[in-house]
Amino acid sequence: MFEKSIKAYEIAKEYIPGGVDSPVRAFKSVGGTPVFIEKGEGAYLYDIDGNRYIDYVQSWGPLIFGHADGDTLEAVFETAKKGLSFGAPTQLETELAKEIVELFDSIDKIRFVNSGTEAVMSAIRLARGYTNRDDIIKFEGCYHGHSDSLLVQAGSGAVTFGNPSSPGVPKDLTKHTLLAKYNDIESVKKCFEDSNNVACVIIEPIAGNMGLVPADEKFLAELRELCDKNGALLIFDEVMSGFRASLKGAQGLVDIKPDIVTLGKVIGGGMPVGAFGGKKEIMDMLSPDGPIYQAGTLSGNPVAMAAGLVTIKKLKKNPEIYIELEKRAKKLVNGLKEAADENNIPLQIDVRGSMFGFFFNEKEVKNFDDALNSDTKKFAKFHQEMLKRGVYFACSQFETGFISTPIIDELIEETIEKAKEVFEVIANR
Numbered sequence: 506m507f508e509k510s511i512k513a514y515e516i517a518k519e520y521i522p523g524g525v526d527s528p529v530r531a532f533k534s535v536g537g538t539p540v541f542i543e544k545g546e547g548a549y550l551y552d553i554d555g556n557r558y559i560d561y562v563q564s565w566g567p568l569i570f571g572h573a574d575g576d577t578l579e580a581v582f583e584t585a586k587k588g589l590s591f592g593a594p595t596q597l598e599t600e601l602a603k604e605i606v607e608l609f610d611s612i613d614k615i616r617f618v619n620s621g622t623e624a625v626m627s628a629i630r631l632a633r634g635y636t637n638r639d640d641i642i643k644f645e646g647c648y649h650g651h652s653d654s655l656l657v658q659a660g661s662g663a664v665t666f667g668n669p670s671s672p673g674v675p676k677d678l679t680k681h682t683l684l685a686k687y688n689d690i691e692s693v694k695k696c697f698e699d700s701n702n703v704a705c706v707i708i709e710p711i712a713g714n715m716g717l718v719p720a721d722e723k724f725l726a727e728l729r730e731l732c733d734k735n736g737a738l739l740i741f742d743e744v745m746s747g748f749r750a751s752l753k754g755a756q757g758l759v760d761i762k763p764d765i766v767t768l769g770k771v772i773g774g775g776m777p778v779g780a781f782g783g784k785k786e787i788m789d790m791l792s793p794d795g796p797i798y799q800a801g802t803l804s805g806n807p808v809a810m811a812a813g814l815v816t817i818k819k820l821k822k823n824p825e826i827y828i829e830l831e832k833r834a835k836k837l838v839n840g841l842k843e844a845a846d847e848n849n850i851p852l853q854i855d856v857r858g859s860m861f862g863f864f865f866n867e868k869e870v871k872n873f874d875d876a877l878n879s880d881t882k883k884f885a886k887f888h889q890e891m892l893k894r895g896v897y898f899a900c901s902q903f904e905t906g907f908i909s910t911p912i913i914d915e916l917i918e919e920t921i922e923k924a925k926e927v928f929e930v931i932a933n934r
């Protein structure tokens with residue numbers, strides 16, 4: 506079933522560390538060989554062995570209209586014919602910026618970069634420069650890309666200052682990153698007691714990197730108040746939830762306004778795009794008008810802008826898409842839950858717009874400690890068995906799934922039928 510992928514993986518590992526260009530793709534937490542993809546079409550991925558999968562990863566979120574969307578490809582082809590990149594301003598950047606600014610009350614101005622990591626790294630520098638403070642607060646279990654200040658794990662004991670979570674990240678840097686517990690406002694207050702030098706708090710308002718764990722609205726409101734009280738900026742990292750949880754991401758679901766927003770994934774329509782935006786008085790601190798430096802050779806390149814523009818315009822023209830995608834997401838997770846219940850397998854499920862998650866866990870998951878109590882062995886078995894049956898879920902318990910427009914009810918029903926088989930296999934092991 507996977508012969509060619511197995512061979513391709515061996516060869517890839519000779520030239521690329523771990524055989525992949527991003528670690529999660531290596532299937533380390535679910536076992537087996539990552540399947541090498543030949544092509545994507547609508548709801549489906551096709552691997553080099555000719556297997557077809559219903560794809561609930563959708564490139565980790567960007568492809569809200571599915572693989573090889575006709576409108577997006579046409580925009581890319583037409584724009585590419587005029588040149589791939591100029592390193593000079595184009596009106597496409599202004600057009601996409603305008604589409605996003607008009608949607609978000611919290612964004613007066615926005616700058617494009619090439620990844621979510623770059624967006625967050627730049628937003629952190631902007632917050633530090635604007636407040637003239639060095640410390641930041643992040644939450645255990647939230648992932649914001651791989652810039653040094655954010656590769657931090659909880660320090661020992663009660664201290665809130667973080668330690669590097671990866672070699673190569675200087676302790677001198679991570680001592681400026683304090684860690685709080687998601688959905689726990691007391692832990693944030695503790696961080697503000699431990700530092701009077703906090704530039705910003707950064708949070709995924711709907712966490713998608715510990716599995717799907719939405720923040721309680723009350724918690725976000727208290728977070729907003731705490732930031733105001735302490736003169737710190739609030740950054741919503743909506744790289745994943747932006748245009749996925751709703752047309753306005755988490756900000757379309759809760760009435761809390763951040764000072765800076767980071768975006769990515771869907772705004773590139775499958776091409777490399779990240780962005781960070783916020784109030785004019787903050788954003789105007791950026792070079793060339795302001796003193797805070799940030800730059801990028803391919804930032805705002807016309808081909809990526811064209812892909813993002815056609816995607817955002819289509820979403821804005823059809824906002825009812827989100828109601829439909831949420832219905833399908835709920836149909837999927839409710840079907841999984843029913844099948845798991847029939848086999849006495851504990852499963853926690855949740856949905857936010859087109860995002861869905863499920864934990865092999867006895868209790869509701871409210872933070873990273875809860876998430877870590879999940880049965881990752883059961884998850885791995887589920888992933889492997891579903892893959893063999895032509896269903897491609899995220900290859901880690903600590904990720905989120907996505908419904909895109911070509912994933913229609915019939916495919917969700919097919920997925921649920923296959924999950925029933927797999928839960929029986931798991932229950933009878």
Ligand code: KE4
Pocket residue numbers: 527528529530565619620621622623625648649650651709713714742743744745746769779904
């Ligand atoms: P990128 O640098 O990978 O484009 O974005 C980093 C990032 C920032 N903020 C949030 C909330 C994110 O979810 C991400 C990236 N998400 C992961 C998926 N869990 C990307 C997949 C990967 O690492 O390969």
